[in-house]
Amino acid sequence: MRIAVVADGEGGGWLQELGRARPERVGDLAAAVGAREAAAGLPPRWVWAAWEDLYPDLVRAGVRVRRCHDAALTEALLLGHAGRHGEPRSLGAAWARLHHLPVPEDPVRRAGEGAHAQPALFEADRSTLPPGTDRLAALVGVHADQNRRLADLPDSGGLRLLAAVESAGGLAAAEMSHDGLPLRPDVHDRLLTELLGPRPVAGQRPRVLADLAARIGQSLGQEVNPDSPSQVLRALAGAGHPVPSTRSWVLQEVDHPAAPLLLRYKELARLHSANGWAWSEQWVSRRPGPDGTRLGRFHPDYVVAGVVSGRWATRGGGGLQVPKALLGAVRADPGWVLVRADAGQLEPRVLAAVSGDRALAEAAAEDDLYARLAVHVGGDRDRAKIGMLAAMYGQTTGDAAPLLATMRRLFPRALEHVDSAARTGENGGTVRSWLGRTSPRPHDLPEGPEGERARRAQGRFTRNFVVQATAAEWASVLLAALRTRLADLDPALPEGAGVVFFVHDEVVLHVPAERADAAVQAVAEAERETRELLFPSSPVRFPLVTSVSDERTHI
DNA sequence: AGGGTTTGCCAC
DNA sequence: AAACGTGGCAAACCCT
Structure with a gap:
């Protein structure tokens, strides 16, 4: 049984069991969905415009569902498959295409709105349908159209499965955002304090970072903001150590007392800015635990x-x-x-499976694929791994070149699989994952060396796509x-x-x-x-x- | 002051 | 050792 559902923005909504004529108006949408979900028998597959519009509120209300058809996620898959990657996917856009009307842009979703926003009672119509449109009827129509388009595909099973599991992904996403990853704020604070010193007032450098900055300045003979690459470059050049950039692997090679200080500073500054106290306050919810813990x-x-x-x-x-x-x-x-x-x-195993390469599949039957590869390649696990990654990412320079030749000899079908995907990309074509997710069409490329560079980049992209998309x-x-x-x-x-x-x-x-x-x-x-x-x-x-x-x- | 771009790091 | 795929993000940088 499939039930289409739309919210009215006031806590209620409309349901329509597909195949039945009459929609049903409900005053408490969460209660209505919960009741049907709890009824005996196979739970319904809920058909809705987009999980973000409904499911977080259902989860907040204590209602979880088993199955759904997410029209927006499905629309994006179908558009991509038809070579129309990136076109609007919302219910309103799909409905407009179906009726040959101007297609609205997708709504912009704010950060955090699917996560721990306040209860919103299925707020706002985000469907982008024209005002006054019967949203339930539009949803039912788009759903039917999507099912037709799925059925019309030469191999419809793959994309249909993908649409179903991706729709389930929307359910999982809302549930995971709501439940959250357990993370102890007190332990986090203790780790930060051990590494950075006590929490500073907002905008100030933590003590350890301030000390490091001062020592960096002393050792370079001038005051330097270690956060500023240009200042660091200038100061290092002034100290007789010109470098092309301040990337960490470059600094690692610099023989000057400031280098290790800079590396330590960058490591800790990154922690402070990306996952420090401010991050914790914004993204980690707190509640009392047993015995006064948090x-x-x-x-x-x-x-x-x-x-x-x-x-x-x-x-x-x-x-x-x-x-x-x-x-x-x-x-x-x-x-x-x-x-x-x-x-x-995961990715080399996926390559083994999709390419049908017997030797690679044999290695991928082991717990440690790379260790098994090493036996073939000549005993060095690290080199085997580099060769495998080079094949999947399209690396051609450095250590990889001779390894690739070995890989091509040992795993011909696996390499042909990614090489062929790369050729397709270089020629401007699109490739598909195992279940049918389709790579976006490349932009038109200019003639000449710049276009050649872009074509090779597109080849690396499609080469990797067939593996990464299938792994996903x-x-x-x-x-x-x-x-x-x-x-x-x-x-x-x-x-x-x-x-x-x-x-x-x-x-x-x-x-x-x-x-x-x-x-x-x-x-x-x-x-x-x-x-x-x-x-x-x-x-x-x-x-x-x-x-x-x-x-x-x-x- | 505010917006867009660059740099450099993190993750898989 | 460093250019090889997908991203997010903060701070500096550069412009209006």
Whole structure:
């Protein structure tokens, strides 16, 4: 059963079971959705314009759903597949195209609005439909059209699966943003204080950074703002050490006492500005824990498929990177555990699976693919890894050149797969992931050396796209499968338990300690389901490294 | 003062 | 060792 749903902006809305004639007006949308979700039998697939408009409010109201069709995410996939990447995807835009009317731009979404904004009662019509349009009818019409377009594709199964798991990704994104990654504000503050000194008044340099800046100035014989690359370049040149830039690997080679100070300064300044006290105040919510402790949650604002390859992005908060220096603050609540599952070497495994290269697949049946590769390449694991990455990224210079020749000989089908994608890109064509996500069309390129450079760059992009985009959909399928498994656990997990963080090839779950085994098992089963769904006949394995940590240990 | 661009770092 | 894919972001820089 599919039920289309739109909100009225006042806490109520309209529902329409597809295939039935009459829409239904409800005064309390969350209650109505919750009731139908809880009814016996297979839960409905909710059809809505865009998860950001409805689902965060449902989650805030304590309602979670199992399945949905996200019209905006699906529209973007279909547009991309048709070579129309980047055209507006909102319900209003899809409806306008369907009726040959002027197509409105997509609404701009503010950072944080999907995360921990205040309850908004399904605020504002973000659909971009013309005023007065019957939004429910428009949604039903666009949904039907999308299903037709999906069915009309030569291989519709792939993109249909992708649309379904990406829609589920929207559900997971709202739930993860709401629940948040457990992060202890007190531990975070202690780590910062140990590294930077006590928290300074706003706008001031922390003590350790101020000391470093002073020592840098002394050793260079002039006052220097270490945050200013041009000042640092000038001062180093004045001290007899001209360098082309202040990048860290350049500074590492400089034989002057200021160099290590500058490197240390840059490292700590980065921590302070990107994940310091201000970041914590903006992105980490706080609530009282047991025994007077403070518990916190990091609430990234996910953008599902926000990257051309289908990877997720975030708006604000640097959500796709918890720096290693701060991992110590990521702690389970007392009595709970964090389960972290990391898909190691995902991209070379994906390449092995999609290319059907037997030798690479054989290596990818091992836990450590690179170690196995090393045996072929001549014993050096690091060199094997460099060669593999060079093949997937299109590196041609430096160490990579001779390795690539070896790779081409040992793994001909894998290399032909990425080489062919690169040729397509260089010739201005588009490529597709395993499930059908399509790379954007390149801009028209000028003749001459500049165009040649751009063509090669486009080739590296499409070369990488076929791997990265397929890896991203592997992760999407895993996330959707895991979400379903966790919802099926019996007894059910308590509110707020489940997947709390997701980044490219890694998920973090937060569950009561007594459910740790069940969570680990759910991850393993989700991996198996993902593999069987995507690559049923491939020997390639996708081992997940799983670790469990309690409130005393970090992930 | 404010907006757009550059630099350099972080993550996968 | 450093130019090889996808991003976010802060501060400096450069312009109006």
